[in-house]
Amino acid sequence: ESVNGNHPGSFYELEQKIADNPGNYRNIDIRIEYDGPPANAGSVTRLGDVNPVDRVPTEFIVKWVDQGGVVQERPFVNRN
Template structure:
């Protein structure tokens, strides 16, 4: 899996190469329709992307959520988001949305 940050380096995020949330390379790779490509479009023309909202969906808490007090105690498979939805308003006022499925 490739990593995705809450804010990429080009947007003032962490300069480190860390995994904030796990993202499949098929979602975050440098290919047409990839999340990385959308990030680059936003970085290249930030004035055309306003009010950006990124929603991260997961299947829900693991079965043992009531007994877990640390993220490290949660099975890594249960920490993987299933979907990312990016919404924004374009410069011309049109609202846009793109979904990225993060499943097999």
């Protein structure tokens, strides 16, 4: 919720800006970081082996090229 809630500075707010002006957000690249399997996951080595309910990202990093051709980057840290 801290990352994707409807509040200033959220990922949701960025999604709305992209929807309102898609020409200013070209070549969007989103990298999602995970801290590793939760303690109750056992000895898994792949994210795909972790129950989807237990997959909690620690950070989203969004990169894009704006209308002026400048690369922009915005991190969103999940504080949960």
